Amino acid sequence: MSAVEAAPRVEGRSNRGTATWMVVPALVLLIGFFALPYLTIITMSLREASTRAVYGEGFTLAHYTTALGDFYIWGILGRTLLIGATVTVISLLLGYPVAYHLAKSRSRWTSLLYIFVLSPLLVGLVVRTFAWMIILSNNGVANQALKATGLIDFPLQLMNNSLGVTIALTHVFLPFIILPLLGNLQAISPDLAMASRSLGASRMRTFWKVTLPLSMPGIQAGTILVFVLSISAYVTPAMLGGTGGRTMSVLVVQYLVDNFRWPAGAALAIIMAAVAVIFVGLYLRLTARAMRRLP
Amino acid sequence: MKLTRREFAVGMTTAIASMTLPRLALAQSPLVVPTYGGLWAKFWEEKLLPGLTTATGIQPQLDVGLGKDFVAKIRAGGGRSPYSIFMGNENIAAVLRAEGFFEPFDLAKVPNAAKTFPQFVNKDANGIRAIVSPIGLAYRTDLVKTAPTSWHDLWENPEFKGKTGLYQIGNTGAVLFLRLVAELFGSGPDDFDTAFAKIKELLPFTQASWSGEVATALIRGDAIIAPVDWTEIMTLQDKGAPVAIIAPKEGVLAFEQSFNLVGTGAEKDAAHAYLNYILDAKVQQDMAKAFYTSPSNSESPVDDAMKARTPIVGPRMAEIKSYDWDSYVDKAADIADRWNREMA
Numbered sequence: 290m291s292a293v294e295a296a297p298r299v300e301g302r303s304n305r306g307t308a309t310w311m312v313v314p315a316l317v318l319l320i321g322f323f324a325l326p327y328l329t330i331i332t333m334s335l336r337e338a339s340t341r342a343v344y345g346e347g348f349t350l351a352h353y354t355t356a357l358g359d360f361y362i363w364g365i366l367g368r369t370l371l372i373g374a375t376v377t378v379i380s381l382l383l384g385y386p387v388a389y390h391l392a393k394s395r396s397r398w399t400s401l402l403y404i405f406v407l408s409p410l411l412v413g414l415v416v417r418t419f420a421w422m423i424i425l426s427n428n429g430v431a432n433q434a435l436k437a438t439g440l441i442d443f444p445l446q447l448m449n450n451s452l453g454v455t456i457a458l459t460h461v462f463l464p465f466i467i468l469p470l471l472g473n474l475q476a477i478s479p480d481l482a483m484a485s486r487s488l489g490a491s492r493m494r495t496f497w498k499v500t501l502p503l504s505m506p507g508i509q510a511g512t513i514l515v516f517v518l519s520i521s522a523y524v525t526p527a528m529l530g531g532t533g534g535r536t537m538s539v540l541v542v543q544y545l546v547d548n549f550r551w552p553a554g555a556a557l558a559i560i561m562a563a564v565a566v567i568f569v570g571l572y573l574r575l576t577a578r579a580m581r582r583l584p
Numbered sequence: 585m586k587l588t589r590r591e592f593a594v595g596m597t598t599a600i601a602s603m604t605l606p607r608l609a610l611a612q613s614p615l616v617v618p619t620y621g622g623l624w625a626k627f628w629e630e631k632l633l634p635g636l637t638t639a640t641g642i643q644p645q646l647d648v649g650l651g652k653d654f655v656a657k658i659r660a661g662g663g664r665s666p667y668s669i670f671m672g673n674e675n676i677a678a679v680l681r682a683e684g685f686f687e688p689f690d691l692a693k694v695p696n697a698a699k700t701f702p703q704f705v706n707k708d709a710n711g712i713r714a715i716v717s718p719i720g721l722a723y724r725t726d727l728v729k730t731a732p733t734s735w736h737d738l739w740e741n742p743e744f745k746g747k748t749g750l751y752q753i754g755n756t757g758a759v760l761f762l763r764l765v766a767e768l769f770g771s772g773p774d775d776f777d778t779a780f781a782k783i784k785e786l787l788p789f790t791q792a793s794w795s796g797e798v799a800t801a802l803i804r805g806d807a808i809i810a811p812v813d814w815t816e817i818m819t820l821q822d823k824g825a826p827v828a829i830i831a832p833k834e835g836v837l838a839f840e841q842s843f844n845l846v847g848t849g850a851e852k853d854a855a856h857a858y859l860n861y862i863l864d865a866k867v868q869q870d871m872a873k874a875f876y877t878s879p880s881n882s883e884s885p886v887d888d889a890m891k892a893r894t895p896i897v898g899p900r901m902a903e904i905k906s907y908d909w910d911s912y913v914d915k916a917a918d919i920a921d922r923w924n925r926e927m928a
Contacts, residue, residue, distance in 0.1 A: 340914045342683050343659050361925055419800070428805040449790070531791055532752075532928035543924070546652045547754035548917040549679050551659075 334555035344552050352556035362540075362557070366564060369536040372451055373520035376458045377466075380515045381508065383459070384466040388507075389500075391467070392474035406468075409461045418528045421457045422448065425529070449531025457525045462518050466511035473507025474500070502583045509576045513569055520565055537561045615644040615854040616667050618654045623819070623875045631870060632862075640857045651676045658685055658846060668849025669858055670842075673756040674713055677842035678909035679916070686710060686844040693856035696863035699883045701901050704840065714862045715841035715871060716878045718896040718904060719757060722817045722829040723809040724802060732809060735768055735832045739785060749798050749807030750783075752791040753923035757798075760837040761811055762919070763907050768834060773907050776919060780926060787927065802827055813839055814894050818876040835903045836896055838878075872897075878904075 334352055337345025356362045391402060409417065424430045425447040432444040447453055477500065485495040526536040541561065544554030619628045625648045637643055647654075651672030658665045658680060670677060670686070680686060689709040691697050697705060697712060704713040721732045730741060738744055751757035762783065763773040770778030790807045792798040795816040801807040803825055817829040843859050845852060861867060868879035869886070878896045879886065886897045896903060 340682065340917070422800065423804070426801075426804045426806050527793065528797075532924070535924070540924075543754055543920065546656070548920045549652075549655065549659075550917050553917075 330555045330558060333551050334559050336552040338550065338552050352553045353560070356553070356556055356560055362560075365535055365537055365540055366561070368451060368534070369520050369538070369561075370564070370568065372455055372458065372526075372534075372536060373516045375455050376462060376519040377512050377516045379455070379459050380463050380466045381512055384463050384511070385470060385504075385508075387463075388467045388470035388474055391471050406464050410464055414461075414524050415528075417461065418457060418525050421453070421460070421525075421529060425453050425456065446533075448529050448534075450533035451530070452534075453529040453531075454526045454534040454536070457529050458519050458522055461525065462515045465514045465518060469510040469514065470504060470507040473504050473510075477503045505576065505580045505583065509573070509580070513572065516572075517565060517569065520561075615642055615669070615851045615858060616647050617644040617669070617858060618647045618649060618667055618671050620650065621648050623815075627871065627874045631874070632867065635867065636858060636861045639861055640854075642854050642857060644854070644858065655680055658848070659683075661848060663848050664850075665846045665848040667846050668851040669855035670844045670846055671715075672842060674711070674840045674842040674906075675756055675759055675909045675912065675916075677711055677844050678913050681710060681844065682910065682913045685847055687847040689845050689856060689859065693853070694860045694863065696860050696865075696881060699865065699881050700863055701880055701882055703901070703904070703906055704880050706842075711842045711844045712859065712863070713840035713842045713906075714859065714880055716880050716901070716904065717813045717815050717839040717841075717876075718831070718878055718894070719760065719811050719813045719837040719839065720817075720829045720831045720896075721809060722798075722802060722812045722827055724805065724826055725828050726826040727805060727808045731828070732830060733833055735764065735834055737832075738809065739782070744809045746788055747806075747808040748786050748789040749801045749810030749812075750786070750789050750791055751798065751811070752793055753920045753927070755792075755794055756839060757795070757811065757813075757837070758923070759912075759916075759919075760839075760905075760907070762923075763912075764837055764905060767905070774911070776915070776922075780922065784926060791927070811837065814878075814896070815876045818893050831896060831900075831903060835905045838896075838904045838906070840904075840906065 333344065335348045335350065337347045337349050338352070339345040387402075387406060391399060391406070394402070412420075422429070426432070427444040427446070429447070431447055432441070435441045435445065447456075481499050481503070482495050485499045486492070490498065520536070521538055522536070523538045523542060526534060527539050527542070530536060530539060537557065538561070541554055541557045544550045544557055548554075617628070617633065619625055625646070628646055633644055633646060647666075654667065654670055654672055655676060658667060658670060665685070670680065677686070687710075689697070689712065691709050694709075694712070697709070700712065700714070704716065706712065721735065721737070723732060725731075728743060730737075730743065732738075732741065732744075738748055750761060753759065753762075762776065762779045765782050766775040766779035767773045769775075769782045790801045790810075792801055792810075795813055798807070798810050798812045799816045799820055802810060802812075803820070812829070814829060817827055820827050843862065845855055849855060863881055865879070865881045865884040868877075868881045868884040869890075871877050872879050872884070872886075872890055872894060876894045878894055878901060880901075882898075891897060
């Protein structure tokens with residue numbers, strides 16, 4: 290082999306070497322700030338409980354068996370997943386038309402709509418949640434307005450339950466479904482819809498048969514993002530959920546921070562993470578299968 | 585850009601060193617002083633710490649957070665606590681004390697402890713409750729016809745049915761209230777079955793995570809009466825809110841900020857000096873003026889203007905119900921769990 294022939298191969302090997310080294314910082318970061326903390330939490334979840342030390346001497350599975358045999362915990366887990374699913378569905382129903390409009394619009398007001406879409410993220414989380422408390426409380430703006438219009442005589446329970454948490458989470462996570470959808474919808478060539486129309490399909494049929502299927506990757510990404518963020522949200526459920534809207538993240542923090550039960554709290558956190566992984570995995574498989582069937 | 589192995593190694597070393605530097609800086613600081621946010625942090629920054637430096641020469645570093653955050657940091661620190669002195673409610677301090685993180689103060693190094701009301705100095709100087717914020721019954725003056733005079737009014741005055749605000753169990757205020765109810769209606773502050781039964785009679789009630797949330801519930805009118813600390817209500821009054829607070833005839837509760845010497849801390853002499861400064865009569869008076877605490881120093885001057893806003897001062901400090909938390913530590917988690925399940 291001549292030197293001229295050998296050069297590209299040496300260059301290629303060198304590039305691969307550099308690329309491998311370039312991965313190292315991210316790998317170190319992942320191991321340091323993700324894998325090791327998770328390992329620590331798993332180890333902590335297996336420690337014996339103690340009220341006279343941070344944790345007891347030996348190891349046990351008792352925190353897992355106790356939690357998994359407790360209907361109260363199952364109830365909170367179910368509520369958390371239900372809130373996550375409801376927020377995801379409502380966000381999709383509300384967010385899709387907005388993303389669609391933004392993708393198609395050529396109005397000079399579009400940038401203003403972008404600001405509206407991002408507005409929930411421009412206000413601090415605690416401030417935003419306090420604002421929802423003012424709106425949703427028994428004597429809040431919503432109930433006062435309903436009373437003033439004569440629709441109700443007694444205030445509706447709009448917070449300290451799952452409803453308040455769902456409303457506030459939908460508000461905050463709406464941009465997280467709109468933005469991936471927007472990117473996806475903008476990438477769909479308008480020629481496809483035009484071809485569908487020119488072949489005689491109605492506007493609605495074109496949407497159902499062309500645009501919606503092609504936007505499935507955006508729907509998948511956005512819904513996973515909103516679902517995961519909703520089930521792991523803490524501040525909003527803690528402030529608006531009360532006892533009737535308590536979620537797993539609130540319970541985990543109560544165990545870890547309020548009750549100083551690190552082993553039991555760590556076990557709950559691991560259970561929550563495992564359930565989230567299972568649900569997201571199932572959802573990915575289902576949506577991937579649906580996308581494969583697309584024309 | 586092509587990265588050589590040497591450049592990469594230098595880069596990574598720098599990155600790791602920069603992550604380590606804050607820890608080194610922390611280790612070199614003389615004394616890390618934990619305190620709470622809001623009015624507290626403002627007072628510590630503007631008045632207390634500059635005063636401490638002037639009086640003692642110590643240049644402390646402030647760490648703002650919640651008592652439970654400080655617990656987590658001390659626990660996570662293992663044999664090397666970031667703090668040499670801990671501040672937190674006495675029931676929370678009791679957890680770390682039970683776990684062996686604290687050691688007694690040397691009272692010879694805290695001369696102001698001799699002037700502190702004796703009920704706030706723990707046995708063997710294992711913790712001193714230096715900052716006291718009494719908790720009374722606060723109510724809306726415009727929405728309540730008959731002002732409360734007793735804790736029993738929560739059960740007996742029909743005006744308050746469904747209009748009561750309480751702390752949720754994660755807050756010390758709820759634990760204090762639970763023990764008070766056990767004492768008022770049961771065989772003593774450990775009669776939790778009776779306390780749970782009586783508090784359930786108050787359902788439905790608004791539950792709040794901290795005093796600011798109780799205050800918000802009062803302002804919104806979701807609650808018209810609530811056990812809450814003087815600090816919160818005086819602050820609301822200063823803003824013109826129609827709220828008042830009374831000391832029930834059976835006595836008051838209090839958030840007692842317990843200062844403890846951390847055994848694994850590095851600056852124990854500075855910690856003693858800091859506590860001594862906190863207990864100083866003038867400093868206690870300044871705190872009372874800044875956020876309506878009750879001076880724990882018996883020689884702290886209290887004028888009529890102060891008495892009008894914070895009546896639990898001087899001899900009336902005896903009205904504060906203090907509880908023993910050593911045995912409670914073993915039951916705390918089960919009680920919190922029970923509250924979560926039953927108070928819904």
